[in-house]
Amino acid sequence: MLSIIGIGDDGLNAASAAVRDRIAASEVLLGDERALSLLGESTTGKRIVLSGDVNQVATQVEAVGDRTAALVVFGDPMFYGLARFLIERFGKDRFEVLPHVSSMQLAFARVMESWDEAYLTDLAIHPLTAVVEKIRTAQKVGLFTNPDVGPDQVAQAMLDRKIDYFTAYVCENLGARDERVTRAELAEIAAGEYTSLNVMILIRRADAPDRPRDAVGRRLFGNHDDAFLQAKPKQGLLTPSEVRSIALAQMDIAPASIVWDVGAGSGSVSVEAAQLARDGAVYAIEMDAEDHGLIQENCDRFDVANVIPVLGKAPEAFAKLPDPDCVFVAGAGREVTRLAEAAFARLRPGGRLVVNLISIDHIAQARESLMAATRAAGHEPNLGVWMVNIARGADQLERLSFESLKPSFLIAAVKG
Template sequence: MTERIWRGPTLEVIGLGLAGEALSAEARHALDTAELVIGAPRHFEALERLGLTVPRRAYFPSPFSALWSLLAKHADQCIALLASGDPLFYGLGGHLRKHLDPEQLRFYPAVSSIQAAFARLGQPWQDAEVVSLHGRPLSSLRACLKVNRWYAALTDARSHPAAIAGELLAAGFTDSTVWVAEDLGTHDERVSSHPANQLSASTDTFSLLNVVIFKTLGAGGVLPEFPGIADTAFSTDSDEAGKGLLTKREVRLCALSLIEPRAADIGWDIGAGCGGIAVEWARWNAYGQVHALEYHPERLRHLSTNREHFGVVKNLHIHEGRAPEALTELPAPTVIFVGGGGRDLATILEACWSQLPSGGRLIATAVTEEARVALHSFAQAIPVPTEDEWIQLAVSRGDYLAGQRLLRPHLPVLLFKRIKP
């Protein structure tokens, strides 16, 4: 159940399609019977082009959060809200649904700009991935780029077509073509195609009302497309990449399998170091949130660098502080990974366990003998009816000695998992 902050009649949310696209009979009826119509200037201009007049109008306020105060002033009236395209596709509908129940809203969708742009190209779009960069960092695009895939991007002034082309080149997709669809449905409509390597260096300007479509072509391989990111791909607190305080790939893969990332998860990574676990966790679970806690200034800097490099800026949140004191500042978790803790590991495990709800997962690792003792003591002190998981990884990696190959062993790592009954 969402927060009920509207108790008036059902709100009618009308999507306006491309200029010249007539409203459906149902949408027209909702508009005609509304006692107040709220929209942006461009929405009312679109209605005027259709020959429709709206005498009872109001404009969306700035800041947008003031919309609820505006609605409250007219709580006894039938209100229609105007939106662009499909209100439930990266639009007004998503904002409204965060606060209102479905029965408080009625939607009238129209053709979206994304749908229209693919139609102009004559390209099926059921397999395309749509990315909204509007009001979001351009680097968030990196989190979803994979080779031989179609994408559509909703843009803003910072994520303009040339900047998107630059991201494609940086990711190794140098053979990509970028289509820019501007002012769709108006007299100024234009759809143009550009090789990514030319567009990235171009100084051409485009209408702010644009949609960018591209297919990733080229060698790629700069950004990972499957779990198990190479250690050397991370920035770490060591002169040699991948050699700093970073959970190594083999341990990372095993830990992620125990974490079992799920949509809507709220995860903690306690003692995140340079971010090996946190980054992979956030990258492969775009619909979950990961909160990484670290206190060391140098490691925090590398953690932030890795967050930006791998594009997980939307769902990886960095917190500076020490456990267990800083745990009270984090949102309630559904799953916790404890990769650090040092001498405080026993206290941290108890604090984390108390924060988990029923069904919550606790995963921890230990390398030193003291940490191993803390894990075993925790498991014995707080018994549960289900069986814990214990895994020890002893990994050896290829190296050379006197010009001859050998397998050099790394310190064995103990992994522990418990589900809260």
């Protein structure tokens, strides 16, 4: 049995009797140099300094064999700690975990805020752009920063995205003699310098909005067509908001989905798919250079950072892209069927493809092609087909009338 033990900067002085007994009885003691140095000289076990690489740590732990051992870390080993990795690697039967107060707990205690419903994460394992998006709607936030992404960079990234409604705390060297807690506005934090051992706490100011004023009225999906920039000669060719809403619903986009938008145009589907796949990525494939440029402009308008515009012709452009979970294909001619076949072949098992056609002539061909592709993969076809007729209300001569949009057709297919 290997005991994974959490300690603080005061070493064994504040440790429980159970922790001291485990360490005293251990034939092998593992930890980084700082943790092992805090155990003092009274322990007799062989000391092994852990590698900075987790796979090498696993090898060091495996080499312990059946000897009684203790692995010493700081704080709570299960809270973004080494214990999670080792238990996933070797199973629960081999370990016991004796936690100490985590630095996150200490940080919230220092600023005297509860943390039971806070958004907590570690910037060592999650990209800053994704974290900032989650901060936008959070009430309280606790961040483990790291030497590569410090509090100043977090604060500046938030200000760049107009998220300026948090009070920030930077808690450095918690539990040590040189502990320091800084409370400041984000602009001050962005201009500061901090030690690498810190936790950043963000507290949302009362009555602060979820988004900047110029974004009020914008939705996750189904935004009005006029909200998107379009090339002038092609004005009105983007997927109408009502059809876009049905298509996105049928794509069943998850927060971490990889999405392809084939024939993205100016990017209306890409932008809204990106807002749904906030931890994933959307590849907006477009062969027209002018529309390709508009994709990024529309991403900037909606403040989405997870759309990757791809200038190229499909299906050749598919070659360098990761396999998708969801695909949207739009077009008017026979080429749509060929693109749908190629995209369906790359779709991950369980993935969903939605085809939008504006001509009734090609529906049967596209449907039969996708049914054949599904059977070829060893599955019974799982397809849905819709004809979408939309009429929008309009005032004419003080009377309500309806203006019909051109009928649109959708085919949705599930792979497996």
